[in-house]
Amino acid sequence: MSTEVAPTAAPAGPRPRVRATPARTAIAALALVVLLSLVRAISGADDLTSGGAISAALLLAVPIAMAGLGGLWSERAGVANIGLEGMMILGTWGAGWAGYQWGPWAGIVAAVVFGAVGGLLHAIATVVFNVDHIVSGVAINILALGATQFLSNAYFAGRDGGSTKQSPTVDPLGTVSVPFVGDPLASLEAHHWLLVSDVAGILRGLLTNLSWITVLAVLLFPLTFFVLWRTPFGLRLRACGESPTAAESLGVNVYRMKMIAVVASGAFAGLGGASLALAASSFYQEGQTGGRGYIGLAAMIFGNWRPGGLAGGAALFGFADALQLRGGAAIHALLLLVAVLVVLVGAWQLRRRRVVQGGVALACGVAVLVIYLVTTTVPSQLTGSVPYVTTLLVLALASQRLRMPATDGMPYRRGEGG
Amino acid sequence: MARVDVRRVLVTIAAPALALVLALAIASLALRASGHSPVDTARAMVTYARRGSTQVLILNTATYYYLAAVAVAIGFRMNLFNIGVDGQYRLAALLSAAVGGAVHLPRPLHLLLIVVVAVTVGGMWAAIAGLLKAYRGVSEVISTIMLNAISTAVIAYLLTPGRLAVSTQGSNNIGTRLIPVSGQVPGLDLIPGANRQVFGFIIVSALVGIGYAVLLNRTRFGFDLRATGRSQSAAVASGVNVKRMVVISMALSGACAGLVGLPQLLGASYSYALDFPTGIGFTGIAIALLGRNHPVGIALGALLWSFLDQSSQILDLEGVPKEIVTIMQGSTVLSVVVAYELVRRYSQVLEQKRVGLALGQTTGVTA
Structure with a gap:
């Protein structure tokens, strides 16, 4: 459904592609931690790398990541899925409905099933x-919005603690922590040493008090990668998104693959809904998804239709969301981080002799830096827009290497291929 | 040949008719499931819609639904998906309300100023997405979703006392300064006997519809736009500058979106307040799909949608959950597209049969 336009500045001659190897990814992650640590030390906003903030970021990244994973499955099979938001809404409702009657685990199952029905x-x-x-x-x-409102009227209104807009409370799902690391990390974090305390804070956020849904969600990433990129089934599924007629000529049942992919997509989105209803809160509430289905789709495109990139995009949104919930100082410090990152991108572009992009990026970076220096807080109404502005900036400035599956969003009929 | 023409007419009518039947069937099922009579519900809705004051309300909502759907349709014809109509019209309405409330001018000038501000703001906000798409290859679906979220934040920031808002006495609602009488659009007594007036802006809506039809079908720009939407490579080969087209049509779509808030602003509320209607942009997407991007089709879709919206009022009184209306709207969108696809497949089969028969006759082989 979109007109493809190639970016203007065609690279002058072939240049080596930088591939994301595990070593390079690790180095990039390390560099980001160092940068975060420096920004934290300079700005004094300790919340930037505190265990609490990281933990909240993880919790908020999960629904976005699950919606994105849903989008990944569906679009890899060539079906554009803007209905993720609706499938997620069905998931939150299913989690609330089954959760308050038969416990949180039944809630998860129901959310997955409801999402899959949407799919x-x-x-x-x-x-x-x-x-x-x-x-x-x-x-x-x-439809999903209407159906859940309709069903809430029928099943939640008049129940104890329920209303036409909210389900009765669901029992907590319980959390899990890696043993023996919480206290030492917390004490290290309290020292506010450069780098050491930051790493401790980040680890504490990532390793302790994890909701079971978070664990499940994180495991689904390597699983998705394995299934889609390392099995014959995955190869066939992706072939249906790249060239369904070629897949058809090799005997793949394209209809069946697409059906499986889209139903799975709905199930993922439903699980994302469950994480909102059962982990981030303890009930279904109307409007709980708040557009996260769309954001998940954005995170997936941001991640170039790959699980790793998608996880990075979801983490970015989750992090900015968490900082916004935890107050203004950290968001103000985030401006410094954005400024440094954009300046770095600009310098890198200049080194590659892309003067226009580099210049624009540098100018943007300096502008953000000036805003950081002359203000002391970000107006509370504007903090919510930080992740969205960041996404736009990143997409606009990073070199355009995004490539979606070749026949994503196009109709396919058996036997009509040219 | 006359027989074939009859068939074509039948096929054209068949699609919307089939869609109607499908949508009604789904809605009846949902009503039956919740223990209400579909016939009684339909009767209540129709009776309510026959009242003059209801008809005014239907026309009023349809006025801005139509503008939103045309804005979306301009993008669709070019294969651009402008999800950002929502943010564009809200930002445009806020800023034009602020400007309109700050000045005193003779009526034509005052109205012109407000409209120009709204159109410019909407167009420029959408042009950001167009520029990012044309020169940085950023998908407009993503950028307009982001811009929607950003405009929500910007509006929250600007709509605070001391910036663009003043507090209203006796309520905790805040809004922009009231637009003086010279900037208001008087209502029209279109429906005799109704106690309300139709938005005067309905004329502008109709003009926008005519403009849309003329632009698409009678100008070179419209031809280029449709050509690019159909086949980009063919358009490039015939000398169309696709990048320029992307930016211009996005800006045009946004300019049209800028008008969406004005019927309500200049005809009823005269101020952009916290309770200004939101979400019209998303309704516009559904209506553009329903009307198949055709100016008349969109008008019918807008009227149907606002009829369903308004009739939810009476359903509440009848004891039927009004959410049934949302289900009806969603299933209508789906049934319309499914019905068109089914009819297309059927007419394709008919066509193949006819061609086969004709070929058989000319070559002397009996079919």
Whole structure:
């Protein structure tokens, strides 16, 4: 559904592609930690790397990551899925409905099933009836909203603690921690030593008090990578997104693969809904998803339709979300981080002799830096927009290497391939 | 040949008719499941819609739904998906309300100023997405989603006392300064016997619809736009500057989106306050799909949508959960596209049969 336009500045001659090897990823992650640590020390906003903030970021990244993973499955099979938001809404409702009656684990199962039903609807519309993928997605978002409001009226209103907009409270799911690390890390963190305390804070956030849904969600990333990139099934599924006619000629049942992918996509989105209803709070509430389905889609595109990149995008949104919830000082410090990052990107572009992009990036970076220096706080109303502005900046400034599956969003009919 | 024409007419009518039947069937099922009679519900809705004052309300909501859907449709014809209509119209309405409330001018000038501000703000906000798409290859779907979120934050920032807002006496609602009478659009007595007036802005809506039809079908720009939407490579080959088209059509879509808030602003509320209607942009997407991007189709879609919206009022009184309306709207969108696809497949089969028959006759082989 989108017109593809190649970026203007064509690279002058072939240049070596920088591939994301595990070593390079580790170095990049390390550099980011050092940068965070420096920014924390300069700005004095200790919340930037505190265990609490990182833990909150993880909790908020999970729904976005699950929606994104849903999008990844569906779009890798060539079905654009803008209905993730609706499938997520179905998930939150299912989690609340089954959760308060039979406990949180039943809630998770119901959320996955409800999300998958939304996915099935999208699959039937797009694969069987060849409906435009965007149309079907928009319709599913409307339908899911209407259906959950309708069902809340019937099942939650009048129940103890429930209303037409909210389910009764669900028992907590419980958390899990890596043993023996919480206290030492907390004491290290309290010293506020450069780098050491920051690493301790980040580790404490990542290793202690994890919701079971978070653990499940994190495990789904390597699983998705393995299934989609290391099995024959995954190869066939991705082939359906790149060239369904070629897949068809090799005997792949394209319809079936697409159906499986889209139903799985809904299940992931439903699980994301469960994490909102059961981990981030303890009930279903109308409007709980708050557009996270769309943000998940953005995180997936940001991550170039790859699980690793998607995880990075989701982490970015989760982090900015968490800092915003925890107050202004850390968000103000985030401006410094954004400024430094954008300046670095600009310098890198200049080194590659891309003068225009580099210049624009440097100018943006300096502008953000000036804003950081002349202000002491970010107005509370504007803090919420930081992740969105960051995404726009990153997408606009990073070199354009994003490539979506070749036939993503296009209709396919068996036997009509040219 | 006359027989074939009859068939074509039948096929054209078949799609919307089938869609209607499908949507009604789904809604009846949902009503039955919740223990209400579909027939009684439909009767209540129709009776309510026959009241003059309801008809005014339907026309009023349809006025801005139509503008939003046309804004989306301009993008769709170019294969651009402007999800950002929502942010564009809210930002445009806020800023034009602030400007309109700050000045005193003769009526034509005052109205012109407000409209120009709204159109410019909407167009420029959308042009950001267009520029990012054309020159940085950023998908407009993502950038407009981001811009929606950013405009929500910017509006929250600007709409505070001391910036653009003044507090209203006797309530905790805050809004921009009231637009003086010279900047208001008087209502029209279109429906005799109704106790309300139709938004005067409905004329502008109709003009925008005509403008959209003329622009698309009677100008070179419209031809280029449709060509780019159909086949980008063919458009490039015939000398269309695709980048320029992306930026211009995005800005145009945003300019149209800038008008969306004005019927309400200049015809009813006269101020942008916290309770200004939101989400019209998303409704616009559904209506543009329903009307298949056709100026008349969109008008019918907007009327149907606002009829359903308004009738939810009476359903509440009848004891039927009004959320049934949202289900109806969602299933209508789906049924319309499914019905068109089914009819397209069927007419393709018919066409193949006809061609086969004709070929058989000319070559002397009996079919």
